[in-house]
Amino acid sequence: GENVEQHPSTLSVQEGDSAVIKCTYSDSASNYFPWYKQELGKRPQLIIDIRSNVGEKKDQRIAVTLNKTAKHFSLHITETQPEDSAVYFCAATPPYNFNKFYFGSGTKLNVKP
């Protein structure tokens, strides 16, 4: 099955700096890659996603890039703010697995004011 690895496990940045979180996946058939943000004590929330037919997608300060050849995808957050502090999870799913998402182990992002 699919295996998703996520780095780094913790990331500390100064407010206003950029943050980058990277994930690799093993199954070349995976074609959907969502990112979730989970604040302390709250549910994971989808913040951005990308499909395999697209190389990059942006939504205001958040962007995701996908390199299918290398089988890795990254989350980029620009102009970080303290409210960006949370745990971020990447995930991948192949089309044959009916909503079974394989999650990375999570990155705890701390934005220092």
Next chain:
Amino acid sequence: KAGVTQTPRYLIKTRGQQVTLSCSPISGHRSVSWYQQTPGQGLQFLFEYFSETQRNKGNFPGRFSGRQFSNSRSEMNVSTLELGDSALYLCASSLVTGSLDYGYTFGSGTRLTVV
């Protein structure tokens, strides 16, 4: 529009007991997936239900089971509880199973503590 509702929010059980957790998806969503979240193992897939049928299953022992009702509400059951079953159990609903149009919407979870 109501979100995904999980009940109860918190639960404390004793080793050897069994427990049933409930998940009501967003209205119109027919797919419900369950995940176990622990600090050490992250988010691990338990199973997914669509139209009352289990369509996918993760690598958990048979003590973990689930079902889905005709109104798409889902329950999961854990029998013979072990200390290691202590975790946050999350369910997620989506509009169409197998579709790439919608990602999961997660519920707030049930925090299960086994003592």
